[in-house]
Structure formats: structure tokens, C-alpha cells
Amino acid sequence: MSIEQQIRLEKKRDGLQQAWNIQHEKVKQIRQRLVIENGTTNQFQLEQELKQEKDKLENLEAELNQIEAALQLALQTQISENKVKISPPKPQPTNGEAPPFITGAPITQPRYFFGREKELKRLFNLLKRHPLQNAAIIGKKRTGKTSLLHYLKNITTTPAEQLRPEQKSDWLPHPENYCWIFVDLQDARMQSREGLLKYILESLKMQVPTPCDLDSFMNLVSDNLHSPTVILLDEIGVGLQRCRELDDGFWESLRSLATNHTGGNLAFVLSTPESPIELAHNTGHSSPFFNIFGYTAYLEALTEREARELIASSPIPFTDEDVKWILTESRCWPLLLQILCGERLFNLEEGENDDNWRQEGLRQIKSFTHLLDS
Numbered sequence: 001m002s003i004e005q006q007i008r009l010e011k012k013r014d015g016l017q018q019a020w021n022i023q024h025e026k027v028k029q030i031r032q033r034l035v036i037e038n039g040t041t042n043q044f045q046l047e048q049e050l051k052q053e054k055d056k057l058e059n060l061e062a063e064l065n066q067i068e069a070a071l072q073l074a075l076q077t078q079i080s081e082n083k084v085k086i087s088p089p090k091p092q093p094t095n096g097e098a099p100p101f102i103t104g105a106p107i108t109q110p111r112y113f114f115g116r117e118k119e120l121k122r123l124f125n126l127l128k129r130h131p132l133q134n135a136a137i138i139g140k141k142r143t144g145k146t147s148l149l150h151y152l153k154n155i156t157t158t159p160a161e162q163l164r165p166e167q168k169s170d171w172l173p174h175p176e177n178y179c180w181i182f183v184d185l186q187d188a189r190m191q192s193r194e195g196l197l198k199y200i201l202e203s204l205k206m207q208v209p210t211p212c213d214l215d216s217f218m219n220l221v222s223d224n225l226h227s228p229t230v231i232l233l234d235e236i237g238v239g240l241q242r243c244r245e246l247d248d249g250f251w252e253s254l255r256s257l258a259t260n261h262t263g264g265n266l267a268f269v270l271s272t273p274e275s276p277i278e279l280a281h282n283t284g285h286s287s288p289f290f291n292i293f294g295y296t297a298y299l300e301a302l303t304e305r306e307a308r309e310l311i312a313s314s315p316i317p318f319t320d321e322d323v324k325w326i327l328t329e330s331r332c333w334p335l336l337l338q339i340l341c342g343e344r345l346f347n348l349e350e351g352e353n354d355d356n357w358r359q360e361g362l363r364q365i366k367s368f369t370h371l372l373d374s
């Protein structure tokens, strides 16, 4: 796709997005009118109207998805042709635009992150003294691994006014000295040796050599890394399974960098659904890199106190009975809490005074019941 075509497509996407927003609002208003309408005839007419407008909304959504897919494909092509510079992931907005309950995307703004206090204490203990030590975060799908990595990276330097009152942020004595590098190994751009090494060097604000190979990377980093640096490797399993260039030699070099060449200033924190050693074994790797993770955090449900704190962040307070129901059905898993709270809040905002939200909530969490299998 040419650049001009891409720009045209992006403009079309933006226009469609606006149309989708307007249509979404329209559907919402008809729903609200339907709630307060008592007459059967009017109710029937409104239901018909709602159906038509919902169909229009779905068509817009389908068209948007198509354009997004085409743009994504164009991006992938540019990546393989090396035309795109990688920038770190964009955080969620801080000025109140974000919805109070976030379901789906990882939490990137500390104020929306709850709990994990025990794990945070252990992890920061490993990272606050020399030599920095490595850690692994293990958790099933959707348990909050990526959110925890983002939290580690951001919490110590986020200004107090962007945090909740009482939210602890003084985990490190000198947070301003730390460099945090978040690597998403599901991102195609991180799956080549050169792509990944370049990204790390750019994040360290070091000059990228040409060619950017492992030898020059090792030399540069061992000579110039003088302040504490933590490389967060999200979804390391994908890196091991899919990226042939990230082979045993590559991981061994990273291990030797952390253990012998950076004066204790470099540590890795990785996330994975299984233990690093099993993971290496299952993907045919034998690298000693996977033996250096002294501490492993296993992500379980939140404690009841932490879950209650998440629920209490609702802008419209829930009744004790609703809180109890949400705690029981979610068994304190953060994603399930977010979904059920989101449903309850939506229902309150719409002025609906029934219990249909519970049914809807249970339907929404159905895809994630693997979390409830103990």
C-alpha cells in the first residue's frame, strides 16, 4: 500500500470512528427512552427503532474492523521493510477520559491498578539493591501479567496527583535513576534480533551501531550501562516459540551481560504462563538464561480487601448486596471484577433498576471461567 493510500484509509477510519461514536450515542439514548416508556405501542416502535439503529452500528463496526485490518497489514509490511521506528506503548489517558473499569486491555495507568501488594513488595526488594536480581511472573491467561509489568515500570515515577490517595509509590530509594524497558515479545518488531537489540539501545539512549549485531550490542552495553536498568520481557514464551533469531546464543549473551558485565546494574523480569525452566524445555531451548530467575511470583486472585478496593473505585457506589454478589461471582479475579463492576455501573448510569446486569455480567465472564478452575 502506498503512503497516500494509507493516509486516505486513516482519514476514512477517523471519519467512520466519528460516525460510530454518534451512532453509539443514538443507540444509548433510545435504550434510555425505552426504559422510561410505559405505553405498549410506543414501546414497540422504540424497540423497532433500536433494532434498526443497532444494525447500523454493527455495519459501521464491521467496516471499521476491515479498515483496521488493512492498516495493520500495511504496518506489518513496513516493519519487515524496516520503515517503522518502534516507540514504547501509549499509556491510558490520565485526565479522566478512561472508563473507570477497564476490561481487555492491560492496565497501563497506575491509578487503575489494584492489589498485588505481596508480589510488589518482593519484586521491588529484588530491584532496590545491588546487584539487581531477576524475577519471573507466572500466571494463566488474563491474570494480569502485563498489567503488573507496566505497574512496576510506572508506579515509582508517577506524580502523586495521578495516583489514588494512599497508593504506595515510594518503593525505590532513587526511582529517578532507574531505566525501565518494556518489551512485548508478541510485537512482530521485537521478534528479530536486530529489531529487539535496536529497541533496547534506543530505550537506553545509546547510539545504535550499524550493523546492530549481538557483539556490538554487548560491547556497547557493558561499556556504558552505569545505572540500574530493568528489562521487562512480556510473553517470553512467544519469543521462544516463534522467533528463530532469538536462539540459545542470544539468551546466553543476555545472561552473561546481566551477571558479569554490567556491575549488577541489569535485571530481567519476565512474564509467562509456565515456569521459565519448563518453558525453555518445552520449546527446545537449553539456555542457562532461564535458570537465573531466583524469585517467581505466581499470580492468583486478589485478596478480598484488594478486590473491595477495586469495587469501591466506582464513581457511583454499589450496595452491600451488589458488592457481595460481585465478590462471590468473580472470586476476586481482577478481570472478572472489572467486568462485573463495569456491567453494574453501566446499568446504574442507564438508570435501569433491575437485576438484568447480573445475567449480562455472568454472560460476559463466561469466556474467562478458566480463571475459576482451581
Ligand SMILES: Nc1ncnc2c1ncn2[C@@H]1O[C@H](COP(=O)(O)OP(=O)(O)OP(=O)(O)O)[C@@H](O)[C@H]1O
Pocket: 102, 103, 104, 105, 106, 107, 112, 113, 114, 115, 116, 139, 140, 141, 142, 143, 144, 145, 146, 147, 148, 310, 334, 335, 338
Ligand atoms: N492489578 C489489576 N488491577 C485491576 N485490574 C486488573 C489488574 N490486573 C489485571 N486486571 C484486569 O485484567 C485484565 C487482563 O490483564 P492483563 O492483560 O494484564 O493480563 P495478562 O495476564 O497479561 O493477559 P494475557 O494472558 O492475555 O496476556 C485487564 O484488562 C484488567 O481488566
Ligand SMILES: [Mg+2]
Pocket: 106, 145, 146, 147, 234
Ligand atoms: Mg499479557
